[in-house]
Amino acid sequence: MVEHTITDHIEGAGHANKTRSLVKTLSWRIIATTDTIIIARLITGSWTVGFGIASIEVVTKMGLYYLHERGWSSLDWGLEDVDVDVDELVKHPPRH
Secondary structure, X not given: OXXXXXXXXXXXXXXXXXXXXHHHHHHHHHXXXXXXXXXXHHHHOOHHXXXXXXXXXXXXXXXXXXXXXXXXXXXXXXXXXOOOOHHHHHXXXXXX
């Protein structure tokens, strides 16, 4: 039996790399920190308090989210296998 290595990207397959995890972390923090500022402002009536709380939680929660994301990225649980017809790929390789 011959082993084949598939190097082309298959949509929806594979694990997130560290750069993707970092970009997801940053984009989520923008959304979540804005939410924190608004909620704190509504509760306290103070934008200063809202920004104060957000300035602390943005750092701690960004680190926690990144670690959480990398932990999930290291697991196969919940990922679906993609059936690949290797013989068909050899006959008709994807065009670049």
